[in-house]
Amino acid sequence: MQRRRDPVERAADESEDLYDISTWEPRSVTDRLAYSVYNGLNYGLRAIVLIVATAITLFVLVQPAILVTEDPSIAVFFGLSIIPAAVLAAFIWYSDITTNEPLGVLVATFVLAVLFTAFAALVNSTVGLWFRTIPGIGTILFFYLIVGPVEETVKLLAVRVFAYRRETFDAVIVGAVYGAVAGLGFAAIENATYIASTVAEIQAQSQTGLGPTAAATGITALRALVGPGHVIYSAIAGYYLGLAKFNPKYAGPLVVKGLLIAAFIHATYNVTVGIVPDLLAAVLPIGFGLAFLGYVIAYNLGAGYFLYRKLSRYRRHYREIRDDRAPSPRSELTEFEPPQR
Template structure:
C-alpha cells in the first residue's frame, strides 16, 4: 500500500525540502529524542508483556517441574502427549511449497505460544465462575465467548510478534506453518499443566494416572494445531491483501474460534450420545469422536493448502524472486 501524502507533498514534485511542513524525519536533537522515547516505549511495552508472560508461565510450571523432579518418568508422558500434534505441525510445514522457514523463527513462535498460553489460562480461570452460574447454556457460552476467542487470539499473537514481521514470511501459506507451530507450543504447555494436575490429584498410581490423561491430551493436541493453522492462513492472506488486512484477520479468528468452541462444547456430550445408541465403550466413543472431528476440520485446512500448492505450481514465476508483501496497519512504520 503506497504511503498517503499531503497535498503539498503531492504537488511539490520532490524539489523542495518539506521537513516539518508535510514530511518529517529525525534531524534535530529534539527529533531524535522524540524518536528514541517512542521506540523505548514501544519496545518497553513489548518487553513488559513478555516478562509478565514469562513470570506467569514459570508460576504455572512449578507443579509440573516438582512432579518431574520427583518422578522423571512423568517427563516422558509430557513428551509423548504432544507427539501427534508435533507430527501434524511437521506435515503442515512440509506442505509449504514455497521457501523454507528459518528454524529461529519457528522456535521463537513455539516459545512465544508457550508464554502467551498462560494469558489464556488466567483469563479462562477468572471468567469461568461468571458462566458457571448460568443454567444450561453457561458452559457453551464460556467456550464460544471466552475460551475459543482468547486461546486462538494468543496463538495468533505468537505468530504476529516476530514471524509476521520477518521478510521470510513471504507467502500466504507461511501463515499456516507458523500458526501450526504456535498451536504446538500452546498444546505443549497445556498438556503439561493438565497431566501434572491430574497426576497430583489422582488416587491411583502415577503410571496409571499419567497414561490415561496423556492419552487424552495426545488426542486433543492436534486440534490446537489445526485451529491456529487456519487462523494463521488468514493472517498470511492479510499480509498480502493490505486493504482487507483487518477483516481477514478477524475472519481467521472467527473461523478458528467457532470451530474450537464447537469442539469443546460437543465433546462433552456427543460421545455419551454415541454410547447410548451404539454398543461401544465410552473410551472408544470419545476417541472416535475426537479423531473424526479433527479429520473434518483438518480436511477444511488441507483443501486450502492443496489449492494454494496447485495454484503456486501452475502460475509461479520461476525467476526466483519472491513477491514483496505490501505494508499493512499491522506492520511497524518504515524507517
C-alpha cells in the same frame, strides 16, 4: 503498498525541504526525544508483556517441575502427549511449497505461544467462574465467547508479534505454517499442566498407592488426542493472517474472519465433546472410550479437511503460475506494521 503523500509533497520539487510542513524526520533535540520516547514505550511495552507472560508461565510450570523432579519418567509423558500434534504441524510445514522457514523463527514462535498461553489460562480461570453461575447455557457461552476466541487470539499473537514481521513471511501459506507451530506450543504447555495436575490429584486421593507413572498414562492418551486440534485451529487462523499480509486493504477483516472461524470450530469441539460420545455410546454397541476416541478423531479430520482444502488450493495455483526458477514473492507493508527506514 506505496506511502500516501500530502498534496504539497506531491506538487513540490524533490529538492525542496518540506520538513514539518508535509514531511517529517527526527532532526531537532525535541524530535529525537519524541522518537526515543516512542520507541522506548513501544519496545518497553513488548518487554513488559513478555516478562509478565514468562513470570506466569514459570508459576504454572512449578507443579510439573516438582513432579518431574520426583519422577523423571513424567517428562516422557509430557513429550508423548504432543507427538500427534507435532506430526501434524510437521505435515503443514511440509505443505509449504514456497520456501523453508528459518528454524530460529519457528522456535521463537513456539516459545512465544508457550508464554502467551499463560494469558489465556488466566482469562479462562478468572472469567470462567462467572459463567458457571449462569444456569443452563453458562458453559456453552463460556466456550463460544471466551475459550475459543481468547485461546485462538493468543496463538495468533504468537505469530503476529515476531514471525509476521520477518521477511521470511513471504507467502500466504506461510501463515498456516507459523499458526500450526503456535498451536503446537500452546498444546505443549497445556498438556504439561493438565497431566501434572491430574497426576497430583490422583496421588492425593489414591488409597492404593498408585504411582505417578500409572496415573499419567490415561491423561497422556487423552491429551495426545486433543493436541492436534490446537494445531488445526491456529493454522486456519494463521492462513487468514497470511491473506491479510498480502491484502492490506482488507487486512483487519481477514484477521477477524480467521479468528471467528478458528474460534467457532474450537468452541464447537469443546461443547460437543462432552455430549456426543455419551450419545454414541448410548445408541451404538460400543463403550464410552471407543465412542470418545472415534468422535475426537472424526472431528479433527473434519476440521483438518477444511484446512487441507485451503492449503491444497494454494499449492495447486502456486504450481500453475510459478516455476522453480522464479524469485520468491515479497510481502507488502500493511497497516499492521510501520514502514522500514
